[in-house]
Amino acid sequence: MTAPLALSARLSRIGAASVLTAAAVTVPALLPGAAQQAGAATLAAKALGVAASKQGSPYQWGAAGPNRFDCSGLTLYSFRQAGRKLPRTAAAQYGSTTHVAASARRAGDLVFFHSGSSSSSVYHVGIYAGGGEIWHAPKTGARVRLERIWTRSVWYGRV
Template identity: 75%
Template sequence: MFALKCISGRLSRLGTASVLTATAVALPALLPGTVQQAEAATMGVKALNVAASKKGSPYQWGATGPNRFDCSGLTLYSFKRAGKKLPRTAAAQYNSTRHISSGARRVGDLVFFHTGRSIYHVGIYAGSGRIWHAPKTGARVRLERIWTSAVWYGRVA
């Protein structure tokens, strides 16, 4: 109890910014693996923001940006801007991610659409069952609800 009062008194004297800095330095040592998880989450959110900034860009098969995209071209471009290199195709991107359950998905994870074992589309999870993606010929980059349960999720590490 004395230790908690002592720490509490010191924290109140340090101020908010110092407390946040101290937490950022101390927390990773207390919770192994949190740094990697936080970095992956930050990268995914950055990639999501890049994809969202491309709203309205036209779909073009084989295009990887910066003004036109196909589905995997948008994810490749977005993660590259966030600091992570991905393979070119949706299937290769799936194979390069850590596969996760739908219950473990987070904003910034990749969503892979499949028929049987074949992946045919990819987008970036935006939360609330929605993705940012480049849908198809004649369409533009947009935010849309996931329309099927035939999806797999992958986290870029």
Template identity: 80%
Template sequence: MCTPNRIDLRPASARLSRLGAASLLTAAAVAVPPLLPGAAQQADAAAVSAQALSIAASKKGSPYQWGATGPNRFDCSGLTLYSFKRAGKKLPRTASAQYNRTTHISASSRRAGDLVFFHSGSSGSSVYHVGIYAGGGYIWHAPKTGATVRLERIWTSGVWYGRVN
């Protein structure tokens, strides 16, 4: 809140450096996309992923139903398909097809909104489950018959990550 008659007693250099830093950051934010090819697309992809994550979280408590793609019941890939579709991106229907459609990334590169794939072998066709990474080692997913969409800690290190572009 502003105090109208208050005098700023900081040295002028401190006030200017603060203004300069803000101006520099603003200028960088405006100039970076044209300077870095693909930066705008990466920002758009991150926004879509964040929106998909929010949509998945909004489905908390929705019942699992094999083959269901929403809006009230889901299986695992149906939840990811629904969430990304509502965020403006099209995904294939099954977990393994979704894995094959994403850009594969390392665990150290993962970020909230990336897909997490559970698998039983070394090929994309061995993917049997998918969720949306929520950060902190957690995913939003539709786990199994009798369960509901929920936030859960990733229970194994044997997962792959994919980014929807």
């Protein structure tokens, strides 16, 4: 196995969270001013891991964990477990994040589904997992799951 292939195989076994954690520890020492970005990456990786760990939990309107969730309840719970407090509703969470372009989105960013041009049109939220997918609590009768983003009517926010 060539060195790049060996490294690639090793990274896929380690997992994204470990890579982000390693970057959070290493990058600040190498690049002045990178500590804040590394801290945000670690926070996002932790929240993403919490959301993924809730796979299969049932949806319940108004629930914010630890065993049942609605969409904003899952994001609130995930980031709270990672060490950051978010507001309760999807629209309020959108208002509390740093808005980022789709081209700049990263795993752990929040994905806000909207039906108009104002923040009051936000109706759903999930956590971006990469590859065009989100972890979310979709609707009554469904369970927390990883799913492909199904519309272009989304905005991204970084916690």
